Amino acid sequence: MKSAPFEYTRAVSVAEACALLAREGDSAKLIAGGQSLVPMMAMRLVRPAWLIDINEIPELKFVKIEKDAARIGAGTRQCVVERDGALAARVPLLRQALAWVGHAQTRNRGTLGGSLAHADPSAELPLVAQVLGAKMVLRSAKGTRTLDAEKFFSGPMSTSARPDECLEEIRWPVWPEGPTGSAFTEIAIRHGDFAMVAAAAQVALAADGRCTRAVFGLGGAGGTPLAFPKIAARLVGTKLEHEVIEAAAVDAAKECDPGADLHATKEYRRHLAGVLAARALREARERAGAIR
């Protein structure tokens, strides 16, 4: 057995999971799909005294599409999100990003909330949350609070969720604008691995082809997924011409602070950041244009 010993319990409700978290505090860990947590426990990088299993809590598994937001239960499996056609029509970046997340076997088990709570800065779903400005609903025995993605991701593998909180729901903004296009792209050593650098973009165009709204961001390029609201704001009003996109991508790459490892230097990652940001923006523009 590779993991260190721990006490295990299967929670039947969010209230029960929160009560256990309140009682056990820091020494307890929630387990959802376990696709990141179990390897970390196998390598004994994490040794929780208590493991609270939230896989069998029905109230954490739902997809509700409302006017302004798609609300998804944190325990919803990635494969379920990937297959949901109505959701893909409203928040297309989710399906586009999931194509890059792990493999069929890991998406069958991995959850949406698990990936966000794990907060790997090069992971795909945290990047989509950051770029779209998703809202995280956190629940504890004391009550519920909602955090913007920007506040939620606090550093590499860390979030502002307190040890007694359970991520319950994620609200993904649905853009009301007309022709909207989005794109996700990345470079990884092997498809399905964590990205060296990933980029996501979403743009809306007016009838004359001018950009009315734009967001984009980069993963693997800093301690958290990065969004660039100020640079993106400069795209509004333009026709997203080649030079406009290139300039935005170059400026975003300058703001990045990527790390270095065996696979890629800091300089190479920064280079990728510029190339991929431009690529995602161009693809998003083309998709929006195709609708128009």
Add this chain to the structure above:
Amino acid sequence: MSETLHSVAIEVNGQRREGRVPARLSLVDWLREELRLTGTHVGCEHGICGACSVMLDGEPVRSCLMYTVQANGHRITTVEGLAKPDGSMSILQDAFCETHGLQCGYCTPGMLIAAQGLLDSNPNPSEEQIRDAIGGNLCRCTGYQQIVEAVRLAAERMRAK
């Protein structure tokens, strides 16, 4: 410290199997060491290689990334469960033999589970879909070419039936 043991009842290849397990026992270790179903292989033990793939309620998952207690009340199919009731090879397994879709055989159980998972939901997969479905399974012998051929051949034969 003596570890707490948890009672589990899990349907494995159509049979109800019971046991008492420490919480940290991975599903693959229980299948192999307690049930002696050694068809499922242990590779990397941290979710990279895919050799330990099994079906959980009909969908492929990595059994090294699940604790046995988590499978309590669920349905597991291992590679032993793919064969026909009389013990002869399934269409997919036959196709792997015919196209020489294996050499050392270490990745084969995981490949078979991943491919079966694909064919269960998609009877006519494209080459790209086949490659995507086995993308989480490492093979160091074949170069994957014959494995893709095996899945394509099995799909053709299943459709013809």
